[in-house]
Amino acid sequence: MNILVILIPVSLFLGAVGLAAFLWSLRHDQYEDLEGDAWRILSEDDDAPHKP
Secondary structure (H helix, E strand, O other): OOHHHHHHHHHHHHHHHHHHHHHHHHHOOOOOOOOHHHHHHHOOOOOOOOOO
16 A cells, blocks of 8 residues: 555656646647658659669
């Protein structure tokens, strides 16, 4: 039962860290362009020239 004295505050702290990381990612526009990277991978246009 004494382990709960340690586990409950640790779990609350880790939950708060996860929430803070999520809020940071929202404020810094990490979810702005969700489809851009997917289409960029599939496109055939390469910036580098092809070697013969």
